[in-house]
Amino acid sequence: MALTAIGAPWLAPYDPVKQRVAERLARPSVGHPFGTDDFGRDVLSRLIVGARPTLLTAALSVLIACLIGSSVGTIAGYFGGRIESVSMMFIDIMLSFPLVLLALLIVAVLGAGLVNLILAVGISQIPLFARLARSLALTLRSREYVVAGLSLGAGQLRVLRRHVVPNMLGPIGVQATTTMALAIVTTSSLSFLGFGIQPPAPDWGVMVFEARRFLFDRPDILLYPAIAIVVTVISLNVLTDSLLRLLDPTARGMLA
Amino acid sequence: MGAYLLRRLVQLVISLLAVSAVVFFAVRLVPGDPIGIAAETVRETSEVERIRRAFGLDRPVVEQYVSFLAAAIRGDFGRSYFSNAPVADQLLARLPATIELALAATLVGLSVGLVTGLVPGLRPHSWLDTSTQVVGLTGISIPPFVLGLILMSIFSVQLQWLPVGGRFDAAQPFDLRTGLYLVDALAARRLDVLATALRYLALPAVTLGLFVAAFLTRITRGTVLEATRQDYTRTARAKGLSESAIVLRHALPNALPPIVTVTGLQFGSLLGGAVIIETVFSWPGLGKLLIDAINMRDYPQVAASVLLLATIYGIVNLAVDILYQIVDPRIRLG
Numbered sequence: 025m026a027l028t029a030i031g032a033p034w035l036a037p038y039d040p041v042k043q044r045v046a047e048r049l050a051r052p053s054v055g056h057p058f059g060t061d062d063f064g065r066d067v068l069s070r071l072i073v074g075a076r077p078t079l080l081t082a083a084l085s086v087l088i089a090c091l092i093g094s095s096v097g098t099i100a101g102y103f104g105g106r107i108e109s110v111s112m113m114f115i116d117i118m119l120s121f122p123l124v125l126l127a128l129l130i131v132a133v134l135g136a137g138l139v140n141l142i143l144a145v146g147i148s149q150i151p152l153f154a155r156l157a158r159s160l161a162l163t164l165r166s167r168e169y170v171v172a173g174l175s176l177g178a179g180q181l182r183v184l185r186r187h188v189v190p191n192m193l194g195p196i197g198v199q200a201t202t203t204m205a206l207a208i209v210t211t212s213s214l215s216f217l218g219f220g221i222q223p224p225a226p227d228w229g230v231m232v233f234e235a236r237r238f239l240f241d242r243p244d245i246l247l248y249p250a251i252a253i254v255v256t257v258i259s260l261n262v263l264t265d266s267l268l269r270l271l272d273p274t275a276r277g278m279l280a
Numbered sequence: 281m282g283a284y285l286l287r288r289l290v291q292l293v294i295s296l297l298a299v300s301a302v303v304f305f306a307v308r309l310v311p312g313d314p315i316g317i318a319a320e321t322v323r324e325t326s327e328v329e330r331i332r333r334a335f336g337l338d339r340p341v342v343e344q345y346v347s348f349l350a351a352a353i354r355g356d357f358g359r360s361y362f363s364n365a366p367v368a369d370q371l372l373a374r375l376p377a378t379i380e381l382a383l384a385a386t387l388v389g390l391s392v393g394l395v396t397g398l399v400p401g402l403r404p405h406s407w408l409d410t411s412t413q414v415v416g417l418t419g420i421s422i423p424p425f426v427l428g429l430i431l432m433s434i435f436s437v438q439l440q441w442l443p444v445g446g447r448f449d450a451a452q453p454f455d456l457r458t459g460l461y462l463v464d465a466l467a468a469r470r471l472d473v474l475a476t477a478l479r480y481l482a483l484p485a486v487t488l489g490l491f492v493a494a495f496l497t498r499i500t501r502g503t504v505l506e507a508t509r510q511d512y513t514r515t516a517r518a519k520g521l522s523e524s525a526i527v528l529r530h531a532l533p534n535a536l537p538p539i540v541t542v543t544g545l546q547f548g549s550l551l552g553g554a555v556i557i558e559t560v561f562s563w564p565g566l567g568k569l570l571i572d573a574i575n576m577r578d579y580p581q582v583a584a585s586v587l588l589l590a591t592i593y594g595i596v597n598l599a600v601d602i603l604y605q606i607v608d609p610r611i612r613l614g
Contacts, residue, residue, distance in 0.1 A: 116295065117295065117298040117299065117302060120295045120296070120298065120299045120590055120593070120594060121299065121586070121590050121593070122548035122549065122551045122552040122589070122590075122593055123548065123549070123552055124549075124551075124552030124553070124555060124556070125551065125552055125555065125586060125589055125590065125593075128555065128570065128571075128574065128586075129302075129303065129306055129582075129586055130306075131574070132306075132307070132574040132582055133306045133307065205421065209423040212423060212425075212426075213423055213424075213425055213556050216425050216556075217556065217559060217571060218575070219574070232425065232426060232429060235429070236429065243433045243437060243438065246429055246430065246433055247430075250422075250426045250429070250430060253422075253423060253426060254418065254421050254422050254426065257421035257422075257423075258417060258418060258421040261417060261420065261421055262417070
């Protein structure tokens with residue numbers, strides 16, 4: 025999937041937004057394996073090129089959530105005290121909203137669009153990382169090697185960088201993988217609702233939205249982006265499961 | 281228990297206050313004057329100013345928040361920028377639809393999820409187990425809006441068995457009392473009404489329910505599997521108890537706490553999913569109200585809908601924590 029997204033411009037046989045009205049709603053054929061939509065746009069090309077915005081928005085939002093969430097959580101868990109109670113209070117407030125609702129609220133404030141979508145989904149996922157990072161940092165803080173490092177006179181930052189953070193990377197990586205699956209679902213949902221990537225850009229969520237119009241004539245047009253989304257999300261979920269098993273056989277089911 | 285309940289209630293109130301502040305200030309941050317959009321037809325500046333004053337938009341933001349909060353506690357969320365109708369009335373009119381959908385989906389999710397988790401959990405690594413796991417994995421990987429549209433395409437468009445959207449047939453007059461069609465139809469012994477309501481409810485409820493069921497299947501299987509490996513199960517088996525007695529009396533009660541927790545945690549996703557599913561199936565609930573309000577930049581409506589959904593979420597989470605204690609008396613809440 026990622027390779028398809030990178031190679032999209034070369035792989036796509038047709039221009040994904042160019043309209044050929046003469047060939048509208050064509051049945052699947054050799055020229056157009058998945059047929060064309062109501063503007064005569066090649067569905068396969070839109071699907072291939074659509075992998076880019078879909079995966080890119082999801083990846084960037086997870087990156088935002090992971091960077092901010094993990095830093096806040098690590099600092100809170102490691103240093104404790106007032107920093108911890110204040111930052112966790114903010115995290116708890118964010119957790120008072122169902123995730124999609126929080127993303128919707130942010131989109132409502134910022135307005136629709138690609139960048140705002142990334143921000144909205146990214147911010148709404150911060151608590152997932154912050155909570156995990158905090159509990160990890162809390163446990164690691166009392167480990168012998170951390171205490172030993174500190175008592176040998178190493179600075180807080182050095183201990184944090186050399187001993188705490190490296191030991192957190194595994195679980196956070198797993199969380200990032202599973203969150204990526206969630207992010208694809210959320211971003212495509214919001215794009216479907218019209219708050220994310222705007223038509224005529226070829227995005228899978230947008231394509232599902234557009235497929236509603238021809239449920240009667242060409243129900244198969246719905247299936248292609250649907251299958252693309254589901255296959256990607258399944259792959260990420262399977263990857264999460266195997267990463268979990270790889271890291272710690274007893275940790276299964278720990279991540280929500 | 282009483283003290284715990286009180287403390288949790290106080291916590292809930294505090295978190296709702298925080299949520300209300302977030303919502304209020306968030307919608308006030310929005311660039312672009314909503315009155316400007318609402319009064320597009322009104323060209324006179326003085327008229328626009330009059331409307332701004334009428335909605336209280338000329339006062340300082342903090343002052344607006346305090347009066348918003350004071351009014352909200354009395355159940356007054358202001359008036360819609362567009363219809364000028366009281367927002368609270370709209371919310372109350374839409375609330376039963378969302379409750380009906382959420383309850384129906386939870387019911388579908390619990391019944392499907394428990395069975396599909398319980399049976400393979402008892403026969404691990406059988407073909408039944410493997411296939412359920414594959415279906416379960418697919419289930420948690422299909423976004424609800426995609427599943428909803430696929431079901432709609434099959435059952436409403438191709439087979440034409442079920443309506444494409446909406447909540448009830450306008451051609452079939454029926455007065456609602458509780459706002460829940462299923463309850464009212466049963467109370468009035470109107471089977472025709474019940475049938476119509478079920479036809480409209482079926483697709484959205486099944487879509488959301490399957491989403492919940494997929495999560496439950498995975499958790500139920502895991503916990504049942506673990507319970508059957510415990511010593512007490514072996515003892516029960518050694519005593520010669522039948523397999524079904526072992527499951528129902530020993531394995532299931534011990535598998536319940538995680539199941540309750542997951543069902544509770546999933547409620548947030550259920551609400552979020554409901555917001556989207558309601559739009560897919562034109563279900564006239566809170567979620568559709570919220571999406572429409574965002575589209576029209578109807579801020580009082582957005583603020584009130586989000587606040588109400590977050591309140592429901594908070595109350596359900598509290599209920600789950602209490603239920604958690606009931607299913608597992610070992611957990612002492614304090």
